[in-house]
Amino acid sequence: MTTIAHLRQTALGLPEVTEGTHFGMTAFFVRGRGFVSVASPDIVQVRLSPDEVGHVLEAHSGSEAIEKNGGAIGIRVPLTLVTGKDLNDLVVRSWMWRAPKRLAQRLIEAQQTGSDAGDLPRSLGAPATRALLTAGLSTLDEVAETSPSEVAKLHGVGPRAMRLLTEALAEGEREWHDPR
Missing domain, CATH: 1.10.150 (DNA polymerase; domain 1)
Structure with missing residues (x-):
């Protein structure tokens, strides 16, 4: 099973990532912009482009969209539904979406x-x-x-x-x- 430790290792292995909290959740930031957070011990929230949200929801049934002001801003996915490889991919996609373009x-x-x-x-x-x-x-x-x-x-x-x-x-x- 994929774990929070796996998530932490993947996120911190990306450039200029820091770990902190956001609304009491463990969260990871790139230059101050959150890209992944831990909603509970077995659920991860991943910020993604609106275009990617639909594709990721199709690939990971059981996950749900996170919406803000009527638009999708990411997904919430149980760790039991993703492999380590899938989680790595989601974390990198999220980082790419939230990181400054030059970085x-x-x-x-x-x-x-x-x-x-x-x-x-x-x-x-x-x-x-x-x-x-x-x-x-x-x-x-x-x-x-x-x-x-x-x-x-x-x-x-x-x-x-x-x-x-x-x-x-x-x-x-x-x-x-x-x-x-």
């Missing part, structure tokens, strides 16, 4: 070039690679020119990714940029 475009470009991520270590994993590419860091030289604290702030880049990047820089006889 969304950077994610699209990062996903398109993800398989050709320069000389970044392949063992980084998708969230860290996506975070680096979205930040415009597609090579180890570009990573080296960025301070470690800035790289570590990127959503999706954790201690393991930092260790792998440090090792890859050392193998190439490069060092992190010292901002002093």
Whole structure:
């Protein structure tokens, strides 16, 4: 069964996402704009474009539209009705709808070039690679020119990714940029 932990991991793996609350619910925001929230332990609310609401409702019977001022603004879906893959798709669609257009475009470009991520270590994993590419860091030289604290702030880049990047820089006889 898909869980709230899965939702949290997916949402926080996207660029510039923060976790907070909205009307007492756990919610996820991109630059202050909510895109996904937890209505109850087993129901998720996902903001979507009006065009997508109908398509998603057809694909996930048992979900319901969320309306505001007579128009559909998203869906409410029980976690028992979606697979992890479906939830990932809904979260990314929602993020794309609510994120600033330039940020969304950077994610699209990062996903398109993800398989050709320069000389970044392949063992980084998708969230860290996506975070680096979205930040415009597609090579180890570009990573080296960025301070470690800035790289570590990127959503999706954790201690393991930092260790792998440090090792890859050392193998190439490069060092992190010292901002002093």
